[in-house]
Amino acid sequence: MAGRNGRTVRDLRRGNRTAVLHRLYFDGPLSRFELGPATGLSSGSVSNVVADLVADGLVEEAGSVDSDGGRPRTLLRVAPHSGQMIGVDVGETRVRVELFDLALTELARAERPLTRPGYDVDDITGHIRDGVAEVLAAEGARPERLLGVGVGVPGIVEHTADRGAVVHGQTIGWDAVPLERLLRATSGLPETVPYFIDNGAKTLGQAEMWFGAGRGARNALVVLFGSGVGACLVTPEVENGRAVEWGHLTVRVRGRRCRCGAPGCLEAYAGAESLLARWREEGGRPPEGTDEETTLTAMLAAAYPAGDAEPDPVALAVLEETAEYLGAGLSDLINLFQPERILIGGWAGLQLGTRFLPAVRRHAATYALRHPADRVTIELGRLGPDAVTVGAAILPLADFFTRGGRRAEPAPEDRP
Template sequence: MRPRLSGDLRRANRVEVMRSFYGGRTLTRADVAGQLGVSVATAGTIIAELTAAGLLEETESTKSAGGRPASRLRMRASAPYLIGVDLAETYVVAEIFDQAMNRIGHFQTEVAPSDNDPESVVGHVVDCVEGVITALDGVGAADVAGVGVSLPGQVDREAGICLHAPNWGWHGVPFRALFQRRSPLPVLLDNPLKAITLAEMMFGDAGDHDDAVVVNLGTGVGLGVVAEGRLLRGRTNSAGEWGHTVLVADGLACHCGSRGCVEAYVGAAALLDLLSEVDPDSPLLVPGDQAGTVARLAEAVGRADPVAVATLERFARPLGMALGNAVNMLNPELLVIGGWVSRAFGEPLLAAVAPVVKEYSLAVPYDAVTIAASHIADDPVSLGMAVLAFETFVLP
């Protein structure tokens, strides 16, 4: 275990202080001290450093127990700006935020799943980054402190390399270097499981729970883990690859090269396959168009279309089984279901899957967990990546 140096500890404390202000919160020094478990004097010292750096500002005062007004603080909603990129198998979303994490711009492009050459994918990302900047009056690249890009695979954050993206067949792609050939902006990489979980911790329901699981349902699937109030990364940043745990021995082929993976049964492609099995001639199905088909399917579920309802019920079986495994293994207080597939269906997906989770969970951990849909309105992956960019490129 690497010893934590005093400089590491000081920076970790600054990160924790800033995180306490996300979501538009206004806090006193005593509030911050209580949340971090440090003295008011220590909290005051950290806050003074962050205020001097232009990251916090004083706002209204509030009465304290001693009668003397205590000033409240908040994050400064100003430049420099941060860009979070949600790079998925079928789309690229770039969103720009001020340093208080208010979203001020959005740019999106659709990408064919077969368009997965690394140079081409990087080009799409750079185009979206430039597009979201250009769309804002009075904002240029010089006003952007950095970019956080989420890649759908395993990432070496230090080296800036995509180690493995199974749906694209990538191995050892030097993504950061390819990006920096095309753009002068600083960039960092992570994967969507970490980004979406961080967003839920800072802006969603997971922040109120010490132990939580955040599920990402899309073309690929995975989950993020909050353990004792902290994001669990694992030794190689690979914690949460639940999508590539085996649900059915010798089952369906998965893009990762294995068989029977959770993703092979609950990824977006599997949902399209289920629809085709229920009704091969369904007008809801457009082969190759995952997002469009899922949107039509979700709309049809909302009007109780029997084919759509049957498809969702069949989809809920393997999903509930896999989530039951996660509940048994991780014993969370909260299970948040997010990702673009979940956002498309909303409450009907939750209603279909919850009884299956109960069926495949042990009684004690199931009774301790609350299952909820994500309530973050913005793209949580972009938001989480912007937070990481802020903490990497702006926070002293």
Template sequence: MSAQSRPAAPGIRESATVTSLRHQNRAAALRFVLQQRETTRAELARRCGFSSASAANITAELIEDGLIAEVGSVASRGGRPISLLAPRADGAYAIGVDVGERGVAVELFDLSLTMVDREFRGGRREESPDDIHRDLSEAIAELRERNRERWPRVLGIGLGLPGVVETEADGTQVLYAQSLSWAPRPIPLDLDPDLPVYAENGAKTQARAELWYGAARGIDHAVVALLGRGVGLGVITDGELAHGAHSSAGEWGHTKIRYGGALCRCGQLGCVEAYLGADAILEAWRARGGSFDGSGWQALGALLAAAASSDPDATAVLDDTIDALGAALGSVVNLTNPQRVVIGGWVGMRLMEQHADQIAAAVRRNCLDRLGAQFELVPATFGGDTVALGSALMPITALIDTPRAELFAS
């Protein structure tokens, strides 16, 4: 028998198995503490399936590594106080970025996922990919300058991007932003000399934030819609975010809501985004004689205020928008059978402020009765920082998945 074909000695196989199990348990424990934000060793053991001894050993290791800390105690039934565990806020940091077509919001989060600093670039006009690259580099450099003491503990940069982000077999990532008429572009890796870069579609990063901390937390089957200038979706199945074969699942904004319908920015006809994107909604009002400034939050607010004042044209546009949203999400309900439908993005949040019941009724009119009775519709938990928060979770997830021996190799 050759050396190549000879099986490994039992001790070697057992050692590798034990090491792998130890890493899995450590990763599960760290993820649990980060998601719960405050817990006890007993709760950790119960929820992760550990023995009391294993929970104690793992938490001692994570405390030693500076990733979690004891932050107080609660009374027990007659015994010693029970220690509370929480992420050690200054144990690590992560950058999350919401990349829009008109600028970038770059945010620095600590390990408790509290934002500690923020830098914005752009905002005046639609920008080219080169403009966005420059904005990112400048904003990150500015954050680095203001946070020199923290920077050695920054894990990486997560980008939430407007378009399809594909991950190749070798790990490289490419952005396909057809709606913005951008040529395919590799994800830039030179944003900071010391930090790795991770990227994903912005709707998915929003969904990840809601899954970890928001309206989809603890829900095994959910859909999280992002309505802004663009339209996207995150699908959660069995408690995990769906990615598809090349990480690009969830392009709901470019599914068809009307055969041969309105022209979409992607160049096709009848897309969801052509009816539910901010520009499409406001253009429909303009075509009916609506008058407003800009094309963002205040302009949409003017439409909603006019509808609330019984302006017939604004009311008609709002009703058409809700009908289109009901039809588009009704199909998603039929396809995915979610327990919860979450609506976010700045357009979605504004619509949900006063019209959640109307939207829920429209969705149920457009899906099968049985499936329509099985979901609840709720607004997203987070506002404008959701995409950036979900993006910061990418380098934090990489931290969780890194074996301890590699994490502290240096």
């Protein structure tokens, strides 16, 4: 039966379950008494919802707390072992696959290095398939409790009715790759296990907003600084975030050629790949035969040597120029979106870390409008190099909570 606003009793129950799960997950353990004000539900509704969630194995007791003159109140929490999720990060140097429980405690991990240049579709799907099989074979894995597989990828992700998630990754040579369909065909997972595929910057933003430096912010931008650069915008209107192709903002007319093929993109100056290429072009001597992460470490050591050693002037100049490009690029985000916070993550952002941050802040303030620049803070993300993987795992978890702690319905075989 539907009410005047079109919501059925089933919708109300699902909404109540979602509210209780959210509060217990983010603020728990909590007592039934505390859940009322926290969710806005009546004591009777809280009791009914909690009873259902306990019966489903999603909520469990977590000790007790003394009350004022009465019986001790039982504390409740989301049961960590009641579900599991897989997060996948399709990165620039490796594919990382991790298995988590409901509390996002890592249960198993697999990594597959990208040994061949480029992003061969068969290689990537094979690495994901093998990584998923490896973590599910680990001790503690419970395939029947798997809520879904989240995957963070470079590029624009289009969700279609007939092919699932399709990836348009111009910088990696992917043109409308039906990644979800390919993974479904090769992974061997049951049809009941959903895939959630999205841009890697968005999964990074999801993780930082849930558990990292973005908690409590209404408006934030989370920047992924790796071989290239991207960003995720989170606002009250876009609560789960929207990927922004910030790296392909034009910062220099007729400038350096970007990986996407266009001239003058921010990524052609601020991404780690271009940063290292410019060091080499200017006469620097990066180590041969190493990956980007190792080479960037060597560049930082050359520019900021320990002790009284002389810095490499070329490495130092390129890094300082890159900081200015990043700051100028952030100023555009500040002027366009006026966020409360900007958080910088990604392996290159974390490597450059606090040494880079003061210069980036200074340049952002120089290029941005004064009023929004005065109101924004620019910080590093807090979740480290696994943030994209954690954010990818959050995608099925968030969907599970939205459904009130009920699993997604299996897709019909004859999808439109």
